[in-house]
Amino acid sequence: MTTRGVGIDAVDVARFARVIARRPRLLTRLFTDQEIADSKGAHERLAARFAAKEALMKALGLGMGSLKFRDIEVRRAATGQPSLVLHGDAARRRGDGTALHLSLTHTAQMASAIVIAEQF
Numbered sequence: 001m002t003t004r005g006v007g008i009d010a011v012d013v014a015r016f017a018r019v020i021a022r023r024p025r026l027l028t029r030l031f032t033d034q035e036i037a038d039s040k041g042a043h044e045r046l047a048a049r050f051a052a053k054e055a056l057m058k059a060l061g062l063g064m065g066s067l068k069f070r071d072i073e074v075r076r077a078a079t080g081q082p083s084l085v086l087h088g089d090a091a092r093r094r095g096d097g098t099a100l101h102l103s104l105t106h107t108a109q110m111a112s113a114i115v116i117a118e119q120f
Contacts, residue, residue, distance in 0.1 A: 001118040004098060007058025009051040010112040016050065017043040030069040038076055047111035048104040049074040056084060056100070059115040060093060067093060074102070084115070 020026060020043065027036060030050060039045035053072040057064060071090035075083050084100045094100070094117075101116040 001099065001120045004117040004119045005059040005061055006117070007055035007060075007115045008112065009054035009058065010110060011047040011051045013044045013047045013106070013109055013111055016047040016111075020046070032070055032073050035074055038074075044106040044108060044111050048106045048113055051111050052082070052084065052102055052104060052113035052115065055102075055113045055115040056090075056117075059100070059117040062093065074104075 027046075030053075031039075031046065035046075035049055039049065050069075052074050053067075053069050054064060056072055057066055067090045068088065071086060071088040073085040073087065075085055077083065082102050082104050084102050086094050097120050099118045099120060101118070102113065104111070104113045106112070
């Protein structure tokens with residue numbers, strides 16, 4: 001495998017929460033129903049998922065807003081391991097033969113994600 005790209009993003013949780021409070025409909029524009037349910041209302045979890053979506057676009061060499069946020073879905077395995085599931089244009093832009101690796105972290109103040117895209 002060869003590295004196709006690496007993306008990283010960080011989100012200020014308090015700022016993210018303020019934006020969501022001002023524009024609650026933004027939640028359904030950015031996140032799938034499953035992502036919202038998985039976050040259990042925790043802004044830091046949603047912020048980490050948002051960071052993952054931004055990091056993915058960077059790893060694929062795309063600019064912010066190049067893909068619909070809902071076409072990029074962060075899922076959790078029973079073990080807690082996060083992964084990315086791509087739909088629509090995001091899946092097409094990923095291309096065949098690209099493996100994605102995701103890591104998330106957050107505190108009450110900051111959420112971040114890194115995505116590594118590998119071509120095989």
